[in-house]
Amino acid sequence: MAFDIAKEHLGKMGLGGRIHTFEVSSATVELAARAVGCEPARIAKTLSFMVQGSPILVVAAGDAKVDNHKYKEQFGAKAKMLSPDEVAELVGHDVGGVCPFGIKDGVKVYLDESLKRFPEVFPACGSASSAVHLTIPELELASGSPVWVDVCKAWQDAEITGTGPSGTADMTKTA
Numbered sequence: 001m002a003f004d005i006a007k008e009h010l011g012k013m014g015l016g017g018r019i020h021t022f023e024v025s026s027a028t029v030e031l032a033a034r035a036v037g038c039e040p041a042r043i044a045k046t047l048s049f050m051v052q053g054s055p056i057l058v059v060a061a062g063d064a065k066v067d068n069h070k071y072k073e074q075f076g077a078k079a080k081m082l083s084p085d086e087v088a089e090l091v092g093h094d095v096g097g098v099c100p101f102g103i104k105d106g107v108k109v110y111l112d113e114s115l116k117r118f119p120e121v122f123p124a125c126g127s128a129s130s131a132v133h134l135t136i137p138e139l140e141l142a143s144g145s146p147v148w149v150d151v152c153k154a155w156q157d158a159e160i161t162g163t164g165p166s167g168t169a170d171m172t173k174t175a
Contacts, residue, residue, distance in 0.1 A: 002093040005102035006126030013142055018133045019125050027096030027128035029062040036122050036131055041155065043131075044115060044123035044139065046098045048082040048091055051075045055082060055090040055107050057100050059123060059143060061114035064152035071151045096128035100143035109143045113150040 010016050026032035033040040043062035048055060056075070058066070071079040084095045092104040100109040100123065115121055121139060122131045134142065 002097060002102065002126035003130055004126070005092065006099055006130075007102075009102035010125070010132060010142055013138075015132065015134065015138060015142055018138075020131050020133065021127075022129045022131075025096070025128055026124065026131055032122065032124070032131055033062065035129075036133075038122060042118050042121050044121040044134075046100055046123060048087045048098060049075075050080050050082055050086070051077050055086070057091065057098070057103070057107060057109045058112055058149065058151060059100055059109065059115065059139070059145070060112035060152045061117065061121070061155050064112060064114035064155040066151060067153035070153070074149050074151050093124075093126050094128070097124045097126050097130065099124040099126055099132075100139075100145070101132075102126060109145045110147060110149045110151075111140065111143065111145045112152045113148055114152045114155040115139070116148075117155075 007016060007019055022035040024035050026035040029040045029043045029045055032043045041061050041063040044059050045062050047058045066079050068079055087098060088094050091107055093099060120135050122133055124130060125132045
């Protein structure tokens with residue numbers, strides 16, 4: 001169901017043809033990178049938090065980790081991730097397929113600076129066996145993100161190899 005909602009959301013923006021489904025799981029950064037055929041850093045992982053009683057999503061590069069100090073400076077609160085049950089209830093997607101597309105009303109989305117290293121990234125698409133291939137401007141548009149944030153660490157010195165998906169046999173395009 002969440003996949004269909006995310007797919008419909010992207011379809012309304014003319015991005016439905018960029019969605020891929022897999023015969024294998026893409027529920028973690030490592031599994032998604034294998035399924036897509038790219039380095040893990042280019043997987044746009046969506047992390048869910050509670051800030052002042054409201055859920056938010058932070059979309060960050062696959063090799064980035066939340067920096068608690070930066071997070072607290074940005075949001076005025078300690079980073080408190082949602083439980084899997086809270087994610088499903090408050091965001092509308094299950095863990096492993098959380099994405100910033102087709103989410104419940106009132107959930108704010110923030111894109112982390114760690115993504116700006118790449119011209120294209122691969123966020124999930126509402127299921128644990130899907131991804132969507134987007135440029136950074138397309139991700140901004142499709143996510144409706146109000147602002148870029150800098151709340152992650154451990155990515156600035158990372159060496160990135162390769163430039164794109166190698167095209168794995170497990171990837172099938174969805175219309």
